Amino acid sequence: MDAGATLRAARRRAGLTQSDLAARAGTSQATISAYENGVKQPFVVTFNRLLAAAGSRLAVESVARPVIRPTAAQHARAARTLMEVLALAEALPVRHDPALRLPRTRRP
Secondary structure, eight states, rough: OOOHHHHHHHHHHHTTTTEEEEEEESSSSSHHHHHHTSOOOOOOOHHHHHHHHOOOOOOOOOOOOOOOOOOOHHHHHHHHOOOOOOOOHHHSSOOOSSSSOOOOOOOO
């Protein structure tokens, strides 16, 4: 979503100038211009407040996620990678020596 274009469209639908919207929202005309031109990005709370001042509202809708089905080649590549990781894990030491061994130092 382009926040600037959305804000501009809401402001124009309400028949407001940037100055009018700024006065309603308690900000400056320069800030409204910066948002609309993409120079600045408003926080969601600020964006919602600006839309409300223009008589619009921000709505969030959930959409179904597409089901991604890996191909046989992707499964094979993942299986090879897993086998390589398991082979590396087997090469690592199983237990660490609990005693901390430091080199001897000479006393003066």
